[in-house]
Amino acid sequence: MSLSKERIIPIIAICVLLIGSFSSIYVYALNSNFESNEDVIVINNEEYLLEYLFSNIIIRNLYSINASGIALDNIITSINVNCPSCNSYKIIGKDGYSQIVTWENMQNGVLTNEKKVVFSDLPKAFNVKDVVEIEVIHDG
């Protein structure tokens, strides 16, 4: 027995709404998990206080995009990551959004006061807001 359009299209629409709804619940739950750690950022599996990072690492001005913050490459070098240029870096936001960037990109990026990572050499799509983690990916 074949399903007519009048039956199958409303069923697909309901499925679409369910997908959207469950995704929203998932994203909301994910965001809630991070709410208690507003002042902390995980870098290479270790927790760092934002206050500590901002008071110990050089501030970089990215004039071309009118942004300033602590330099991402300096964060990595200050926590003693082996061979920083040999790795890739995954910037993860509170909402699950993440971007993997190269060491060259890190040298053109900052973590702003608002916990947002921006890059002067990459499109805006690479900006990550409410950053909760910077993961070091050891290439090769």
Next chain:
Amino acid sequence: MMDKMKLIAGIIVFGSIWGFAECIIGPKLSEVGLPSGALMTSIFAIGLMVTSRMFYRQRGMQLGMGLVAGTLRLFNPFGSCVVCSAIAIAAEGLLFELIWYKMSLDLRDLQTDTMRVSMGIISSYVCYVGGYITTQILTPIVSTSGFYLENLLGFIPQILSRGLLAGIIGAVIVPSVLLLKDLNIKIIKDRLYYPTVAAVSLFCWIFVVVNWIILV
């Protein structure tokens, strides 16, 4: 059978209005903090594509509109990746064509409210999510960083979640547009149709290009 010239003129005018909305209205919505992506897709893209399908009753027209709108987007080089945005707009046109491919051209499949609302939800949600994913794939490829599947997969729940608003608005837009179903574009006299279409298209293109020149 629709006159070919009339159809091409229709593609250009509807595509130009869509492109104008993407270039001029979309950024304004973003500036005031509204979810511009969902609003642009569900109101302008879907609204215009359903309107054109209803008036012209031709398959392929909406893909053409997407290409015209995407081309106009290239003339407004603001934002992170202009080429990616342009391709994403064209992709929305293609997705609409695929979704509506099996629907009858005289829209007799959409006689009930349930069908109209359902098609609004499906079209709007799929076009929004599809366009978004297209941008997420193309932007890293075009930029220096390169595309990582992991980045995209991690963000899929967000994209699927954001599409919900587009789907809900689409459920209102499509039935609203279809209220005008009885209007027949063929009754418009050529001497009125072509000058109007040319004037509206020219206005959209000139406005976008002048806006670019002024802001640059």
